[in-house]
Amino acid sequence: MDVERTRSDHGMLLARTGDVERRHHDLTWFAFDMEQPGIEVRPLREMTGRSLFTEVFIDNAIANDEDAVGEVGAGWTSPERR
Numbered sequence: 001m002d003v004e005r006t007r008s009d010h011g012m013l014l015a016r017t018g019d020v021e022r023r024h025h026d027l028t029w030f031a032f033d034m035e036q037p038g039i040e041v042r043p044l045r046e047m048t049g050r051s052l053f054t055e056v057f058i059d060n061a062i063a064n065d066e067d068a069v070g071e072v073g074a075g076w077t078s079p080e081r082r
Contacts, residue, residue: 007034007041008034009033009034009035010031010032010033010034011031011032011034011039011056011058012029012030012031012069013029013030013032013058013063014027014028014029014030015027015028015030015063017072017073018073025073026073027073027074028068028070028071028072028073028074029068029069029070029074030063030067030068030069031067031069032061032062032063032067033067036061036062037060037061038058038059038060038061038062039056039057039058039061040056040057040059041054041055041056041057042054042055042056042057
């Protein structure tokens with residue numbers, strides 16, 4: 001199936017939301033809205049012309065606290081529990 005026929009409503013993002021020095025701790029897992037400004041999805045085309053995968057560019061998009069999966073700043077513990 002071509003990616004042009006499929007599209008996600010939400011994207012998953014693991015982002016630093018705290019001090020850079022606490023490398024594996026101050027991270028937050030977000031499920032953010034893919035239909036907002038700042039999200040660009042481009043198909044990765046094969047030599048055959050099919051595109052089964054995409055690349056996603058995130059530029060000034062917003063992920064709010066209510067988009068967090070688990071606790072804000074919970075680090076790797078949120079994705080590990082899912």
